[in-house]
């Protein structure tokens with residue numbers, strides 16, 4: 001049977017990682033001299049530029065529905081791009097976007113979406129310096145797809161790498177887990193989303209600046225597709241360590257737990273769009289959590305720690321005192337979540 005692309009290949013879990021690994025093999029030149037790229041597969045690639053690195057990232061947005069509680073595809077595209085720069089320690093500078101839209105799409109909706117994108121970029125002082133618009137015939141595309149490219153600058157001594165975790169480090173998250181994923185999942189299932197639950201879609205630049213100001217940040221990642229489970233596994237693998245998470249410390253909203261139970265999904269696999277997972281020096285962990293809480297991230301908290309691990313794994317100490325392995329998610333999870 002001919003092998004074809006499945007929705008699981010786009011879900012951000014194991015299948016995505018395996019597909020990317022295969023495709024990446026086709027490209028002989030994987031980074032610029034002295035920089036990083038396809039070999040490292042971090043949130044942004046780095047291109048050396050004197051005292052700085054130019055951080056570069058690209059992303060596509062296919063979220064369904066395109067308007068959801070707490071945001072829309074335009075806000076998501078801008079924040080997602082900014083966040084992949086910010087977690088590397090970079091200051092986002094500029095973005096480019098390409099919009100592919102279906103014939104018959106309401107112009108008013110298009111302008112709403114672009115307005116949301118514009119508002120995020122303006123607040124974050126990020127320039128939109130280029131882009132493209134294409135239209136496909138009715139039925140050839142589901143409404144709209146937005147692709148972005150983000151550019152940022154980071155001083156060489158301020159860089160934060162996915163591979164930087166060390167045994168003894170403490171894992172912090174700046175807010176609740178899985179809000180965005182739960183909202184999209186509920187919308188797709190036709191469940192009316194409770195007004196108290198909105199997507200966490202927001203830039204993490206402020207959270208990163210707060211943490212970097214305190215110092216001792218060894219690694220950072222935005223737990224988007226594949227959720228916290230994927231992000232932690234990725235950090236563990238790239239750093240060659242294991243991570244132990246404490247279930248009782250995980251900040252998860254009651255509504256998110258309820259939707260997850262209803263639809264049989266693990267909240268750890270649900271995408272966040274305004275969260276950052278930080279691996280920090282134990283000495284400064286309390287100070288970073290305090291600083292985050294003081295500056296508006298009231299649910300910021302320690303969720304675990306980094307431990308030695310010859311085989312990198314993510315473990316969870318459960319509420320009842322057992323320990324289980326948190327695997328990289330697989331299958332469709334929630335399709336078209338971002």
Ligand code: MG
Nearest residue numbers: 043084222224
């Ligand atoms: Mg990322």
